Amino acid sequence: DVVLTQSPLSLPVTLGQPASISCRSSQSLEHSDGNTYVNWFQQRPGQSPRRLIYKISNRESGVPDRFSGSGSGTDFTLKISGVEAEDAGVYYCMQGTHWPLTFGGGTEVEIK
Amino acid sequence: EVQLVESGGGLVHPGGSLRLSCAASGFTFSNNWMHWVRQTSGRGLVWVSRINYDGSDTSYADSVEGRFTISRDNAKNRLYLQMNSLRIEDTGVYYCVRNSWGPDYWGQGTLVTVSS
Numbered sequence: 001d002v003v004l005t006q007s008p009l010s011l012p013v014t015l016g017q018p019a020s021i022s023c024r025s026s027q028s029l030e031h032s033d034g035n036t037y038v039n040w041f042q043q044r045p046g047q048s049p050r051r052l053i054y055k056i057s058n059r060e061s062g063v064p065d066r067f068s069g070s071g072s073g074t075d076f077t078l079k080i081s082g083v084e085a086e087d088a089g090v091y092y093c094m095q096g097t098h099w100p101l102t103f104g105g106g107t108e109v110e111i112k
Numbered sequence: 113e114v115q116l117v118e119s120g121g122g123l124v125h126p127g128g129s130l131r132l133s134c135a136a137s138g139f140t141f142s143n144n145w146m147h148w149v150r151q152t153s154g155r156g157l158v159w160v161s162r163i164n165y166d167g168s169d170t171s172y173a174d175s176v177e178g179r180f181t182i183s184r185d186n187a188k189n190r191l192y193l194q195m196n197s198l199r200i201e202d203t204g205v206y207y208c209v210r211n212s213w214g215p216d217y218w219g220q221g222t223l224v225t226v227s228s
Contacts, residue, residue, distance in 0.1 A: 037213070037214055039213075039214045039215070048207060048218040048219065048220055048221060049157070049207075049218050050218070051214075051215070051216045051217075054213045054214055054216070055213055055214075058213075060216070090155065092157060094157075094214065094215065096213075096214035096215075099171060100159050100171075100173050100174075101147075101159040101162075101214070101215070102159065103156075103157040103158070103159070105155070105156065106155050106156075106157075
């Protein structure tokens, strides 16, 4: 199975400051069809996961543009340009290129 | 608005069975593959199973292969997970998840606790 390693595990961030979360894969996530199926999810306390980004960098409808995804191959990044209070929670990367689907271990964003 | 509502979770002894159900609304259910995903210890997410549009093709995580069965009823807009020979390590919150370029919308989850 593909192993996704997220860092850091915990990320304290001051309101208005940027944040960056890394997701590294044990193998390339580029599919033979040319797409790279990397998604990012946000899970606020007490809620279900919500997809923010699909196929590396495509934002879901309604997701603020302060969230952006980038990367290729085995290295991917989620950035928040200026953290707001509502961004507190755990963020997960996920790959859908290789079966079974696998998730990273999560990064907890804490607002200082 | 897309809605996925799971039910059927509960407390069961090792070796027991449960059937989870997911009621879907707000989208054309038969147009999407569907998944079940488990969350353990409030943090770890593990993919469990998926099913294609009409139920003719299914896939399972190695840990549940032969014990769990995913199915769907497109006429009723329902997804199911039959869980047999349950083990302690199957404990967690089970989410019904729609697929669109990968998992997108998640239900609120139903808690399954396997304990003696």
